[in-house]
Amino acid sequence: MTPSHFLPIYSAECGEKFCQFAKLVPAASVKPGDFLYTQGGFEMVKGVSSSRSFVRYLLVEGGNLMVNGVLASVQSTAAGALETLPFRFLDTIFPGSLEAPAIKQALRTVLESPMLRSFETLIARTHALPITIAPLLVSSSSSS
Numbered sequence: 001m002t003p004s005h006f007l008p009i010y011s012a013e014c015g016e017k018f019c020q021f022a023k024l025v026p027a028a029s030v031k032p033g034d035f036l037y038t039q040g041g042f043e044m045v046k047g048v049s050s051s052r053s054f055v056r057y058l059l060v061e062g063g064n065l066m067v068n069g070v071l072a073s074v075q076s077t078a079a080g081a082l083e084t085l086p087f088r089f090l091d092t093i094f095p096g097s098l099e100a101p102a103i104k105q106a107l108r109t110v111l112e113s114p115m116l117r118s119f120e121t122l123i124a125r126t127h128a129l130p131i132t133i134a135p136l137l138v139s140s141s142s143s144s
Contacts, residue, residue, distance in 0.1 A: 003028030003050075006073035008064075010035030010042045017041060018064075018071055027072070037071040 001007075007030055008022035018037035030036065034045045060074055063081065075081065081088075091098050098104070110116065 001027050001067050001072050006075060008037050008071055038069050
């Protein structure tokens with residue numbers, strides 16, 4: 001995930017299991033002592049590490065996914081759900097269409113194209129380079 005991907009932090013309203021009332025914070029703002037929702041409930045962040053990597057595109061049905069056992073939002077910009085609106089719209093109008101071999105290949109061709117990679121590189125040089133944030137968790141507060 002990138003520093004701008006949103007992570008839900010523990011909230012009293014949700015308790016031990018993630019719910020819609022969890023506060024979403026950018027991954028860059030997560031710090032040791034915060035509690036994040038995980039596959040097993042919630043866990044305290046022991047530390048945060050970062051590394052550089054190329055950002056790849058993911059399309060998922062829901063708005064969340066697990067990254068190294070930590071619940072994360074697929075959204076990483078202020079555009080929020082608008083980031084994937086064209087894909088969700090196509091799938092709503094033509095359910096399952098994103099799984100059609102021709103559409104899968106077209107998406108792969110576009111999303112992995114040298115032209116898009118060049119554009120990403122240009123953006124990365126213009127702005128801070130994306131880094132991967134990986135919270136290090138300690139499993140003492142989870143009860144599942």
